[in-house]
Amino acid sequence: MYNIVIGCYGQETNTFNPMLTTLEAFEWAGDFRQKADCSDLRSYNKAYFEVLQQRSDVKVIPTVSAWAQPWGPCQRSAHEHIKGEILRICREAGKVDGVLLSLHGAMVLEDDDDAEGDLLEALRQLLGPEVPIHAVLDLHANITEKMLRNASVLINYHTYPHIDGADRAKESARILLDTLDGKIKPVMKARKLPLLPEFIPTAWAPVKNFQERCAALEKQPGVISATIAYGFFCADIVESGACAIVITDQNPEKAQLFADQIGCEMWAERKSLLRNFANLDESIDDVLTHPDRRPCVFADCWDNPGGGAPGDGTHILRRLLERKVEGAVIAYLRSPETVAQAEKAGVGASIEVSLGGKYFPELCGAPVKATAWVKSISNGICDAPGIPERDFRRIGKLAALLIDGLTVIVSTGFAQTWTPEGIIACGIDPKNCSIIVVKSSVHFRDAFEPIAAKIYDIEVPGKSEQKIANLTFRKCRRPIFPLDEFPDDHPGWLS
Structure with a gap:
């Protein structure tokens, strides 16, 4: 019997908004402490359950569904409360074979720029190095080194407008089951770029082209997932920016190669990742x-x-x-x-x-x-x-x-x-x-x-x-486009 933990927790944090997000912001939405009982047809917990319930050898262990409206930085006490609930349930479960989470990827605390990394690190310390920990993230996630170190699988939405979150949750669940069954051994590699794209729909070029490139890669043998996090520039943190993530079956070289290729294509089109607006x-x-x-x-x-x-x-x-x-x-x-x-x-x-x-x-x-x-x-x-x-x-x-x-x-x-x-x-x-x-x-x-x-x-x-040039950044890693100019022959890699 596989014991699989599921949960949703997150917020897209605008650090330029000085008003703090409180625990009540999660409770007011009616989400906090809501068990994954499938009554919420749009909950990503529901999407996980739809896949997991097809297996008689899976026990679903629900934690929380806590999601706050985008606002200012989250209070540390609120984060610790919700994180503590997730960890408590994991401890009480005894044996945990896998974790499926829906996070945002751009959540910032009042005293920590990486809320998701903090949670994933705590889970990794609790569960050990072998338990698969998966997270589905928003397309505008800021991928951090701590997130990459502690998660086994990170998958970003494919679409903006975000209409595929439940599909990505189901995909993550299927990957986890295949991993536990011994069919695959996912290896994840990333390519981070000194690039802050503005908010461009995935139906518009060149973003459409990048997403089509990811879809084509996913059809190649041995490629499990290929997604892009475009970053959320309204979160002024050191690791804000775009990142390509590729997951393969036991082939780290291929994963890194494809992540680098996606990164190269994005970097070459960086000047097209700025948006025009109307008077x-x-x-x-x-x-x-x-x-x-x-x-x-x-x-x-x-x-x-x-x-x-x-x-x-x-x-x-x-x-x-x-x-x-x-x-x-x-x-x-x-x-x-x-x-x-x-x-x-x-x-x-x-x-x-x-x-x-x-x-x-x-x-x-x-x-x-x-x-x-x-x-x-x-x-x-x-x-x-x-x-x-x-x-x-x-x-x-x-x-x-x-x-x-x-x-x-x-x-x-x-x-x-x-x-x-x-x-x-x-x-x-x-x-x-x-x-x-x-x-x-x-x-x-x-x-x-x-x-x-x-x-x-x-x-x-x-x-x-909506315009990066209008903001005054204090933490964001520099140099970074479009805040800084780069020579045409710059490879776009972060050192």
């Missing part, structure tokens, strides 16, 4: 010039809760009101006080509101004061394909407010805009909107591209910075 007023002009082209989508990339921003930025809202743009909808602006105010007044009432600007008004925009008509109130998104369960739960209650022909959907919680379901839940047909403003950088594209006449990635100030 707000020019985008509004373009929409007004083509009134029959709807809906157009404005991505408020810099106020993306999925990147550590508060989701209550007001720059786009204020400008749309100033330009008297009608038929637009903003989804969503975090304002629990306004939702409560709308609930108390009721649908059809007029209320005086102060929207947004609660967290970083000097950067994200001051509050917008206006008279609003309560259009509808919703309990939120009950379910929607493509949205992680933790995110539609975090959005919370919604209230649609009409202000001078523009609709603002305010929410009690905050999570980035994945799909139009929240808009629909408020009684609004997104296809009839002139502009849909989404608080997201890329994840919205999977659901909104099929209905959008045109998408504009808007550049306005916010806490979810």
